[in-house]
Amino acid sequence: MKTIKVLGTGCANCRNTIKLIEEVAAEKGVAIELSKVEDLPEIMKYGVMSTPGVVVDGKVVHAGGVPDKVRIAGWL
């Protein structure tokens, strides 16, 4: 089980990112634990400068803009 966190302050792109990750996970049948991090001090701890950011198992894998499906599939 992978723990995935989406960093973002609630903008449209962050919501799209979460939706996409859920879709890809469902398509591939991978079990994930998806959560949102909206608290700014918390987001800044990851050293991300543009949101939405994606953290997989504690490691930042993406920042800035909605990731495409191929990349999401690569993380899962």
Add this chain to the structure above:
Amino acid sequence: MSSTATPAPTALSRWLLMLAVAVLLWISIYSHLVEFADWLISLLGLQRSTPFGEAVHFFFYDTPKVLLLLTGIVFVMGVVQTFFAPERTRALLSGRRQGVGNVLAALLGIVTPFCSCSAVPLFIGFLSAGVPLGVTFSFLISAPMVNEVALALLFGLFGWQVAALYLGLGLLVAIVSGLVIGHLKMENHLEDWVQQIQRGEAGWAGDTVDDWPARFAAGWHHVREIVSKVWPYILAGIALGAGIHGYVPEDFMASFMGRDVWWAVPAAVLLGVPMYTNAAGIIPIVEALIGKGAALGTVLAFMMSVIALSAPEMIILRKALKPTLIATFAGVVATGILLVGYVFNLVL
């Protein structure tokens, strides 16, 4: 942006071929815009001498022109932005002194991808990497104000001189405002949790795009993202502008937005703060107003205020800045825009 596409020479040559075709098509359409509008008017049985005919002609001439320019400029910017990830810009600015740093920050603000929703993370990311507060502000003012959409529309509707003037003055406001804020030494007016963030905590090196097919793909992605977002505003703006163009009497605006009305510039700046729209919707209306006697300086001040001093962005920034610093930021930028408006009205 993903760089998973293999940098095979075939991918590059395919892109170059597509670009060559697109550029040819672009030029041939762009050079026949008046003929197209004229043809459409005669097809509809309208006359340009009637208000309705003039409004329709305005709409069908301006819409394709603006959309073409927007597509072209946004594509080029999308490609250029792949060279300037926020992380790269931060590295370029880290440790710069006031002065040179402010100029560089304002310039980088044009080419670094920026969205007001990540203004705070960017702001803190810069500060924690040792970018001085004033330099960070120069970036933060320039990035939203001097953007490719505003420049494309100004270029399309007013010509390159006005676009260049807007670019130069926008940079000037960003540089000077950042210098002023830097000299006020307001580091202790950052929220406490921001002050506590350790230097050098940066953990993310950034996505790297390093081959040309990926850069072109990023440019195309940028076009789709921006154009799909702003075209309704542009159409609405041009439609409203067309109405003004056809029906509002000449010199109607001169009485309250003309250059002899001293209070027009501050009123325009104040009016702009609560308004939050992108440049796309506001510029076509602005063009029509100028045609009816509004002064260019007043109207440019209004535009800059709408784009650079938006209430929603200040609410976002409030999470990291104490009220005194927000007020200083707004005050300094508003003063700069005010001066730009007055100087413009005096000179032109």
